[in-house]
Amino acid sequence: MKQINFQHPYPRYGFAAALVVSECFTVPEHLETWEDVKKLAVDALKDGLNFSSVFTKDDPTLEGTTELRFEYVNTGLNPGKASGQIAAKGYFLAPHVVTSDGSAANTVYEAKLLIQALEKCKSEKDLFKPYDLKRSFAPLTSKVNNGGKSAQNPKASLRDAAFTCIATLIRYKPAVYAAYQKGNFANAVVIPDLPLYSPVPDEQEINYPMLDFVEEFRKMQESQQGESSMKGEVVPDKKTFKRPNLHKGNYPNAPTDRALNAVSLVAAIAEWYKQNLAQGKRAEHIKTVLESLEGRPLYIISYEFARQERFTHHLLSLALEHDLPKLYKALWRSKIYGVDKPDDPKRQLYNLAFTHFLQFYTSTDFKNFMAYRAEYPAEFSPIFDKYFMDAEHLSPTLVRSARSYGQSLNQAAYRTASKKYDDDQTSGRTGLSKDEYKARILTELESRVLSAKSKPELLSQISITIGRMTGKDFFPEAGEFMEEVLTDNVPLKQAQYLITAFMRLRTVASTSQEADKEKATKAAAKV
């Protein structure tokens, strides 16, 4: 048979997923005839239908129910009011099915039609007959008008339509049920644009990048079995059916804020890699998959929208060297000045700037991220180290000295804020909270940093301000940074960014364990 390939990444993913469902992990050996392809598609479609809907037998209205346990519907699947398979009765569309709640019944119907059409095939030609692509199983399509009298459904061969439907149904793809607009939720999935075949340089073998991705994703998903993903909590004062935790992300280490993007995917796969380091060959395989994704478009697809994202090798090394899921969790602990609510648009823009920065690590993305005045959690420290050293190629000594300098500024601000707060308390005044005082002080420092017109002015301004604030001479670490900055190699703008970035980092880590470690090292340094 001619080597099977697909121009479009969507049916290509469906084909790779069908192979994984049939436990074939290399392409040519098992597909010798068109009947093999037909059987592959039919089996995968049936499997997809068996995992497209979840339901629970538990009743949230009963007193004793604290959690709902979910399973997949695999008999009598018929979403819709008529059969009672609706949200009000505890039936939900699984997050990996790329359709809408309203269109779920159509998706099931079309999948069944495709199975029938495939089973009716009597020759290879039948497999390539034109078939209408409907949005319920091909979410990237819609009726198109290309010179005709009215809009028509686009067509593809029956084979391609079948694998498109498989891609829509299959559970082996990163998925989430999240808001795409205020108050509107939809299923969204990630389909990477990986080739089916990729020759190994200098060798006769072939790699199957797309297949490897699906296979590793499945293994990663399966490692999560038995955990809370198929359970949903019942809120004590609102006893209604709720979706299980699966909908917050169907893979381990998914971010709890339901973000689905390049960063969350790379973070999860990198953690999966680290968990498997003990088994050398498995780990190598996972690393190959991770590296194959670098630079390739990752399509975030939903019934409501489609877009693409990419990431560079900086994100890869960040994910492999540090705990990226933990870092991403810390994102929500950044204190953006003037923003209190989590659904504030500025918070969403800040999060977006952060993910772009991590994806690309260019100076533009860095500047966009720095444009939001915020105080960063201590976990962000490696991000800046990596940016200044790997992307901007600054010397480690400069970066280290900048860090001490910035952190000292942060600590000075904290101490001054604490003192002000304590003064308020003792004199019975009602003033701002410690955090608010600190924010004001840091803002003042930042504006002095940014308004400086030359490096000497920059350093002297800060020294004067700190001296005035704390009543002390500047600290010893400042000397090294000042020397480094005053050499010609460091332009003013870069010095400003170095100071600002490290100044905004909170010095004490959020967990008490790390705080104790910090205290211990400080104590050791004093001795």
Next chain:
Amino acid sequence: MDFSFFFEIPERSVSGLLHIEALAPLSMASGQPGNYYQSLRSPTPHMLYGMLENALGWHFAQDVRKDMFKQLQKDAKKANRGEAKSLWLSTQPETSDSKYFSFLQYHLEFEPSIFEPATLTYDDLWSQHLRDSGRSFFGGSRHYDASLEKTINRVRSKTIEFGDRTGFEDVKPEEIASLPDGAKVKYTSIRPLFPQYYASLPTVREYVEPIRTNKKVGDPDYLFRFNTTQKVFEMIMKALENPVAPLYLGSNDGWVHATIETA
């Protein structure tokens, strides 16, 4: 336009190299159109044929093209009795997804390309010009004849209604200005006062830019080796030196510069 090449036996003895330089981001649809157009990273043979025919000025509507091809095949069969069973004279031409087929496809063959340049991909918005006799043109175009202004105002204030179901009537053009309140008029009555095409809603579409670091202007992004007959070779050489229309690949804002190098 010279179609005499079609009557020659397709002995593709002459080789050449087609150089293509992208002058704008390209968006070459890969199937699954409508909601989000993903793009191929390099053009397909059908797209290349389309580009060459564009240079030659062979712009024909689908039905005209079909009839022309039938006639050409018939006449070629008469001139080449011995070759009646060959693909060139007996089969239906291969079409692309959009039902386009090229007259050149038997006499010009592109070798499978082994080289795909590194590309940058991103999403952008794209609209089409579309024709419709139903209600799409009414809401889709903000340009219409000035004489309709008062009528449109009446539609906005809901005193008259346009539609295409039963109960809506055809009205003569002279009577449009003096319609009574509550009148229901068919869209077809005012169709001539709107432009032929309306713009579709902007749709998200993937664009592809071949990366050109270390390349100078004039260096090609894509290279395609092809085999053809002498006549066709000279024909396309001439056409590319002086193309009848701007050359593009994929969407028609994807302009390219194409030249041929003799192999």
